[in-house]
Structures are given as C-alpha cells and as structure tokens.
Amino acid sequence: MTYATLPPGVSASGPAVRENGPVTAREVVLLGSTGSIGTQAIELARRHPDRFRVVGIAAGGSNVELLAAQALELGVDVVAVARATMTQDLQLAFYKTASERGYSAGQFKLPKILAGPDAATELAAWPCDVVLNAITGSIGLRPTLAALAAGRQLALANKESLVAGGPLVRKIAQEGQIVPVDSEHSALAQCLRGGRRDEVARLLVTASGGPFRGRTREELAGVTVEQALAHPTWDMGPVITINCATLVNKGLEVIEAHELFGFPYGQIQVVVHPQSIVHSMVEFTDGSTIAQANPPDMTLAISLALGWPDRVPAAIAPLDWSRPQSWEFEPLDAVRFPAVSLAVAAGQAGGVMPAVFNAANEECVAAFVAGSLPFTGIVDTVEAILERAPRGTLGSAEPTDVDDVLAAEQWARDTARELTGAPAASG
Missing domain, CATH: 3.40.50.720 (NAD(P)-binding Rossmann-like Domain)
Structure with a gap:
C-alpha cells in the first residue's frame, strides 16, 4: 500500500477543488x-x-x-x-x-x-x-x-x-x-498526478552523478576529502556531499521512494542527469514519461510539502526559457558506483537492513574524512558490514519499536569502527 502520494480528496489527475473559498493559512x-x-x-x-x-x-x-x-x-x-x-x-x-x-x-x-x-x-x-x-x-x-x-x-x-x-x-x-x-521525491509526487497508479511503469530518480562522473574505479581510489566535498551543483553538509560523491545518497533515495510510494524496487531506476534541473520522472505504461523540472532550489519542494496539494505562487523563479540550454541523461554505471545496487539489496532484505546500511555508511564516511579509509573503501566496507549482519536478529526481523532500529544502527556503527578504526561519527 502506498501512503505518501496523494492526500484524501485528491485524484491522480490533480488536486482537490477547495469548496470553502480561498486557501486559509x-x-x-x-x-x-x-x-x-x-x-x-x-x-x-x-x-x-x-x-x-x-x-x-x-x-x-x-x-x-x-x-x-x-x-x-x-x-x-x-x-x-x-x-x-x-x-x-x-x-x-x-x-x-x-x-x-x-x-x-x-x-x-x-x-x-x-x-x-x-x-x-x-x-x-x-x-x-x-x-x-x-x-x-x-x-x-x-x-x-x-x-x-x-x-x-x-x-x-x-x-x-x-x-x-x-x-x-x-x-x-x-x-x-x-x-x-526531498526534491527527487517531491518531483515524483508531482509526476504521479499525471496518471493512475496502475498506469505507472517506472519511477526514474535522477542523480547529478557527483563530482567524479566518468572516472574509472582506479581513479576513484585516489580521491581526496577535499575533492569529495566539491559537489558540482548543491551546497550541503559534509556527510551528504560525500554521499553524493559515492552515490550512496541515490541508494537511500531509492529506499525512500519505495517506502513513500509503495512501488517495488524493480520499478525504481536511477538515471544520471548532471544539470540537476529534472528532479525525477515517471514513465507510464503507454510509453510516455512525465518529468518535473526547476532550477536547483529546495524552496519549491518545501512549499509543496507545506501547502500540499496546493502550489504556492512564485515560490521560486522559474527556468529561463529565453536562453539556450541542454540537458543530458545517461545510465548509471553500477560497476564504478555500486552503492545504489547495495542499497537496493538492503531494502529488498527488509527489516532493519536499510538502517544498518545507513549507519554503516555514516561511520565509513567519518573514517574517510579521518584518513583511515580510501574513497572506494566507503562502499566496500559498507558491503562487508551488510554481509556480516546476523540475519536471525537483524536482517529479516521487522523492528517492533524505535529501540530495535537504534540497536541495529549501533551494531552497524560498532562493526564499522572495528573494521576501519575510525572515530565515531558525530550525532
């Protein structure tokens, strides 16, 4: 069941009509x-x-x-x-x-x-x-x-x-x-207004590709912290920025999309779009694709989330269609950037495995920043931690409360520090 697309009274074709006049604060x-x-x-x-x-x-x-x-x-x-x-x-x-x-x-x-x-x-x-x-x-x-x-x-x-x-x-x-x-999921929610649920073929989550798009795995091994913190589009905190460089963030977003919209992982795909103008797309069964585009700015997504299903007029400046521009799209290279496939595997395993994935990654990012792990070692170590997870108590077990989630995260953090020798991640 999906629980995060359209609120009660809103059809897949658009927002509900307000019967009581103007929108109130x-x-x-x-x-x-x-x-x-x-x-x-x-x-x-x-x-x-x-x-x-x-x-x-x-x-x-x-x-x-x-x-x-x-x-x-x-x-x-x-x-x-x-x-x-x-x-x-x-x-x-x-x-x-x-x-x-x-x-x-x-x-x-x-x-x-x-x-x-x-x-x-x-x-x-x-x-x-x-x-x-x-x-x-x-x-x-x-x-x-x-x-x-x-x-x-x-x-x-x-x-x-x-x-x-x-x-x-x-x-x-x-x-x-x-x-x-999140801008990608906000985009999906908007695109899903364009058709019925049974008409959806795929959710297409866009990714900028990070600062290392096009590099070989051998070249990625020598990436420095300073290079990893130089995102080409967004200005974010260090953990999120490095997650964008490894594409871990896209793996997390695929898990979120699955949870938000209820589509199976096989119907969610990541597409590289360096310009970060198209924030995500929905492909329908008749072959059409609806894309949501706006300049890189979180204000639009925030305004939609607070005002949903209504739009806030002039939330941001629109794209300037009077000037030439080009948008590129290319497939994700899962060999050089295996984080998305790893996140999908964690999501498909279910239970607290996505929590283990996320917490292990945070610790591995801390180890990279501290100089005790190479850039490619972040995702490699996360994979090793997922393989170590005791399936009987962590993997397939559905958490019954928040404490179960926190316990799984603590196990992942302890294991990550054991493997990397890195200090604990702050927060």
Missing part, C-alpha cells in the same frame, strides 16, 4: 528550525503569511540566539530544545533579542519552552495542520511517529524516518499523510 510546526531546510521554510512563511503561520519550532540547542530570534519574529506558541540544560540560556536569549529589537516589557510574547531529549517528539504532536520534520539523523524517527499518530500531515525531510524506520512508519501512516520534502 496553515499552522505549521518546524522541527529543525535552525538548519538549512528549517530556515528556508521560515523564509517561505515570512514571504507568504497568508498561507503559513508557524506555531512551534524545535532545534537541538546549539544556536539559542537564532532559535530565540526565530521564536520572537514568528510569534510562536512553543519552542522545543533538545538540551534541557539550555532552557535558561534560551530564556536569556529571548530577553536579549527582545531588547535588541527595542521591545519593552509586555510588548512581546514569551512562548512555552519544552526541553529535553523528548521535546521535539512532544512538539510533533502539537495542535497544527502540518509538521515539517527537518531533524537530521535517527533522532528524527520518534517525532515522525508522534506526528503521524497525532494525525498531522507530515512534511518529511528526515530521511532516516523512512530508511531506518520504514516498517514502523508503514504501520501507522495513513494514505496521503506524508508529503516528501
């Missing part, structure tokens, strides 16, 4: 408000106050000044911070920010503060229309489950929720309750 909770996705979502809400009102925000607590500034500007009802020790610092930051803005006592609203490791999970169930989960890492899984259990629409940017916790999410997610934020 949606109340939004932002988890991970100080990160890249969170700050872009706030900018979107700032530009479209008629469509979005942010009522709650959450962050880890490493930047309380920004968190306080966001809370006061947006006038949120509640702020969640993962570090309980930061409560007093956050309160002081409120008063400092208010003073800097020239507010006198009583001119600004102090939001309620939730603090501690479960704060984001509590906020995820807060009364609102949509929860944007942009938390990084497996700590985002509990908030995802809380938002779904509370019946909220979930704009999902936390990949671990589906890669590591897919079976848990699958048990409670309702049809159409999850809308993806």
